Amino acid sequence: SACDTGLGKLRRGEGLMGMSRAFLYAGAPSLLASLWPVDDEATAQLMAAFYGYLARGLDKSRALQQAQADLRQGGRAHPFFWAPFILIGQPGAIPMPSPTSLLTGLLLGTLGLALIGLALRLCWRTLAQRRTRRLFPHHRTSRPAKPPALSFRP
Secondary structure, three states, rough: OOOOEEEEEEEOOOEEEHHHHHHHHHHOOOEEEEEEOOOOHHHHHHHHHHHHHHOOOOHHHHHHHHHHHHHHHHOOOOOHHOOEEEEEEEEEEOOOOHHHHHHHHHHHHHHHHHHHHHHHHHHHHHHHHEEEEEHHOOOOOOOOOOOOOOOOOO
């Protein structure tokens, strides 16, 4: 977070030109901006609460509203602490992956890496055998058959 991120210069025919516009043009679906210099400690509390509410599944506008209410109830009732923050862009909830899907992805990724490692080992072994046959054409890679047993008849 930074101070005055919601401000900019008003350009005729363009509107407000500022940092928030740059983020939106770069593809950010939404952002939380401030309209004046903010208190660092209050901002840290607000952001922690805001992201906590987002993680619980609240949409962005409701999460901001609840985080601002928490600041007001926590001894920072003056608007200087909670009012400079505005949400620009899409107010919907952020889809959070479930812990099960994260675990499944981790297991599948590990299995995939193991299979790739096994395939590479087999390829390396095959190439090494081919190289050996090419360099030493009369070299046998398998064990020779047992010689016939010698029998002595008197």
